[in-house]
Amino acid sequence: MVWNGSSDMQILSRLGFTNLILNMTAHDDYNNNEYYLNLYNLNNNNRLLLSHCLGYVKKNGRYLSLTETHQLICKNKIHSSLIANNPVNDVILTSCIFKYLLRSTNTTNILNLI
Numbered sequence: 668m669v670w671n672g673s674s675d676m677q678i679l680s681r682l683g684f685t686n687l688i689l690n691m692t693a694h695d696d697y698n699n700n701e702y703y704l705n706l707y708n709l710n711n712n713n714r715l716l717l718s719h720c721l722g723y724v725k726k727n728g729r730y731l732s733l734t735e736t737h738q739l740i741c742k743n744k745i746h747s748s749l750i751a752n753n754p755v756n757d758v759i760l761t762s763c764i765f766k767y768l769l770r771s772t773n774t775t776n777i778l779n780l781i
């Protein structure tokens with residue numbers, strides 16, 4: 668599982684990593700400041716597996732960062748003090764967002780979508 672991981676995919680490929688890689692992004696799909704949390708299968712032409720609308724966010728640019736996305740969806744006070752771009756924190760924040768996406772889309776088994 669990676670966050671905005673197109674460059675991660677290139678690195679993992681060069682390292683010979685062939686396992687399943689899922690990529691999450693929070694993107695303004697329609698250029699109207701309404702952001703969608705999307706899950707893609709990077710091993711299958713970046714196929715969209717899940718999508719959930721996060722709502723309107725006033726921001727320049729079409730991607731939300733890991734921290735911005737996490738702040739939108741998580742009320743856990745312990746998580747709120749975590750700063751992204753630290754490998755340990757990034758895993759915690761990405762995991763939290765992934766669980767939110769599964770709950771929001773009523774997905775119980777991600778393998779059924781792949």
Ligand SMILES: [Zn+2]
Binds near residue numbers: 737741742746760763
């Ligand atoms: Zn959280």
